[in-house]
Amino acid sequence: MSSDSEPAGHRIDKGKGRARSPDPTESSPLLGSTSGSYTSGVDPESPPLARRLYSRLLTVFVVSLSLCVFALLLCTVIIFSYRSRAVSASPDDIIQHALVVRGPDRVDVLNTTGDGGIWMKIHGRVGLDAGHVAGVNTVEGDSFVEDAWKAIGRWGIRRLGKVSVNLSAIAVTPEGDASHSLSTITLPPLELPLTANPPPDNTWLTPVAIPVLIRPTTDAKTLMRFVRQSWKEGTIRVKASIQQADVTGGGLTDGGWRRHIRISHSDIQTAVHISSLPHPGDDLPEASRFVTLDSFLIKSANDTLNISANATLINPIQSSLNAIVPSLPFIVYLPPNGTSPPVPLAHVQTSPFALTCGNTSLALTGVVLPLPHNASGALSEFLGAYISARDADILLETTLLPDVRVPTKFPAPHPRPQILHDVKIKDMKVKPVGQGMIASGTVLARVVLPPGIEVGIDVVRVFPDLLVYDGEVPESRAYDEDGLAIQVLNFPVDDGDRDVPPQPPLPDPLPERAFAHIRPDDWLPAFSEPGESRPGEGTVVNVSADIVDVPLEVLPGREREFSNFVSKVVFGTQGAVAGLQGEAAVAVHVNGLPFENGRHGEMQLTGLPFKGIVRIGKRNMLGDLSMDLNSARGLA
Structure with a gap:
């Protein structure tokens, strides 16, 4: 037996072909050997579909990245x-x-x-x-x-x-x-x-x-x-x-x-x-054109003078602007008078209002401010213009525009107010004294303030300066309205401040049928009591003052007129009517009129025109002197 011999039936192939794995047996592992390195990529022997998918994904990624970069740059x-x-x-x-x-x-x-x-x-x-x-x-x-x-x-x-x-x-x-x-x-x-x-x-x-x-x-x-x-x-x-x-x-x-x-x-x-202002080319009108005082009321209350008023505001701007305006404070000044600075007269404020295109109604309330010691001239001019039916100059200042004072007008009443009404001389007596004549009696009158002025007043003195006519005063006779004046004094008034008003010259020529002039040497003490106001009137007081032995001066060249009047008195069964016309001054205390010094104030109104009548009978002309007609003619 040789060692080279092989078992029968088992033959070894020594050719150069690729070795093949032995057929698996029951003891073979489920997975093959994992030895060796890992490589990315597609196996060359992988299917074509996988390779195409990978290529497209890579292309999409590159294109998207490029687009993002381009968009960012853009x-x-x-x-x-x-x-x-x-x-x-x-x-x-x-x-x-x-x-x-x-x-x-x-x-x-x-x-x-x-x-x-x-x-x-x-x-x-x-x-x-x-x-x-x-x-x-x-x-x-x-x-x-x-x-x-x-x-x-x-x-x-x-x-x-x-x-x-x-x-x-x-x-x-x-x-x-x-x-x-x-x-x-x-x-x-x-x-x-x-x-x-x-x-x-x-x-x-x-x-x-x-x-x-x-x-x-x-x-x-x-x-x-x-x-x-x-x-x-x-x-x-x-x-x-x-x-x-x-x-x-x-x-x-x-x-x-x-x-x-x-x-x-x-x-x-x-x-x-x-560009919304009207009337280009025109000069700026006064503020009074844009604000119209419809009504006002000045009333004494709690030692002050309270003011309430209604006005109409005209919006000059041509637009549909609507403005809600809260309460606006204003100070009313009187313009400078001579060397005196502007005088603060009143503090008023508006109620909140809506400013619209066109007219806007305003409600105002306020008080009169304490008057300084130098207010006499400015206040005299203001009240004198008002009672003479002339618009009075005032200045308006608001805290919205401090130190900006806008000139405007305080409208005067129309018709011109008449302060003295129903002037009469009761129980007038005329008698000779030396080479002249004197008259006595009681002056009666109603003092009527203009409508809207309902202040408490007390007339303490009067000073009449009048002409006496044979019969009623002719209707055509009128006094110069510029003669009216106001004077404001502090109270108590010293005797030196009680100077009588200056005597105006007699009319030239003398009025028809005027024959005598009566002017006292001093103020006449007066007594006043509240009177009944009529429609269109403010405060009313009834005033009386006694005339005691006041000189009666026969006008130059009117002796005949005086003699004729005396004849009517002596021989007439009802005496004769004498017309009275002239100017008077009155001194009044105003309840609540404040002064900086804390004292009450006195106002003197001078140049107040009036007309009246008096009936003089034989008893009034002769009196206890048993004056006969010849004596009267002799004095004339």
């Missing part, structure tokens, strides 16, 4: 392009063409700061055409590429939505005169909505209500010069200057990427023109 270019346009845009161009403001539709005056500031809430509509600023609004004739490019910009504007604006104080000056300020305006941070491709109407504007602090100038001359010029031109022309304006993307409370968009501008100036 957006960066677009953002910087539009931002560059927004930054380079002129602020004045933005204000004039992109910023659209309509209104104000309503103005609410909230309050005053006490140092000349006025808080208002301005209601209006506002919008910012950001498409105009960025140049992305649709324009007829745009190509497809231009329209696509602008569409991206409009989409960005819609994504941004709004911007926040923070402005420094706005200085307002007359156009062409930056050296004189009219006011400064302070605004809180604002939100402005952005719009691209806005419609031609105003439907895209957003309603806003913005609180505004306005500080008008205290330079009255500059303000009045500007008002007169604006009225004459019919247009308000001002220049608004802003030192700094900061614009930030998004609303005031927004965060995120929008807040990184920031634009700042400095030294912004723009012109504002408002």
Whole structure:
């Protein structure tokens, strides 16, 4: 047996063919050997479908990455392009063409700061055409590429939505005169909505209500010069200057990427023109043209003089602006008189009112202020003009515009008020004394204040200066209305202050049938009591004063008229009627009229015209002297 022999039936193939794995047996592992290195990639012998799928996924990834990079670069270019346009845009161009403001539709005056500031809430509509600023609004004739490019910009504007604006104080000056300020305006941070491709109407504007602090100038001359010029031109022309304006993307409370968009501008100036004033070319009318006093009432109460009034305010601005105005305080001044400064006369305030286009009704209340010691001249001129039916000059000042006093008129009553009514001399007696004659009796009269003046008064003295007529006073005879005057004195009045009114010259020529002149040497003490007021009358008091031995002077060249009158008295069965006409002065205490020194005041009204009658009988003419006709004629 040889060792090289093989078992029968087992033959070894020694050829060069690839070794084959032995057939698996029951003891073979389930997985093949894992020895060797791992390689990515596709097995060359893998199916073609897998290779194609891998290739496409790789292509999609590369293309997507490229597109993202391109889109990012494109957006960066677009953002910087539009931002560059927004930054380079002129602020004045933005204000004039992109910023659209309509209104104000309503103005609410909230309050005053006490140092000349006025808080208002301005209601209006506002919008910012950001498409105009960025140049992305649709324009007829745009190509497809231009329209696509602008569409991206409009989409960005819609994504941004709004911007926040923070402005420094706005200085307002007359156009062409930056050296004189009219006011400064302070605004809180604002939100402005952005719009691209806005419609031609105003439907895209957003309603806003913005609180505004306005500080008008205290330079009255500059303000009045500007008002007169604006009225004459019919247009308000001002220049608004802003030192700094900061614009930030998004609303005031927004965060995120929008807040990184920031634009700042400095030294912004723009012109504002408002053409809504009527009658261009006309001079500015007086304030009395715009405010009409319909009625007033001055009444004594609790040692003060209270004022209530109703007036009509005419809005000269031709617009549909509605303004809600709270109570406004005013001080009424009397104009300077000689070297005396303006005198504060009254403090009044309006009730809250709504200012609309056209006429607005105002209700006012107030009090008379304590009169200073130097108020006599100004108050005399004011009351004298009023009682003489002449509009009296006054000045108005409001705390909204301190130190700005607007001249206007206090309307006089029409017809001219008559203070003395129903003047009579009761129990008049005439008797000779030496080479002259004296008269005695009791003067009776009603003192009637003009309607609307219901103050408590006490007439303490009177001073008549009158002519006596044979018969009633001719109707054609009238005294000069300019003779009326008022004098105000502090009380108690010293004897030196009780000088009688100056004697006016006798009429030239003398009135027909006037024959005598009666003028006392001193004031006559008077007694007064409340009287009954008639329709159209203010306070009424009945006054009486005794005339005791007052000289009766026969007028020059009227001895015959006097003799004829005496004849009627002596031979007439009912005596004779004598007409009385002249001027009187009365001194009154006014209840509640305040003075700075705390004392009661006395007012003297001089030059009050009056007419009356008296019937003189034989007993009144002769009296206890048993004076006969010849004696009377001899004296004449």
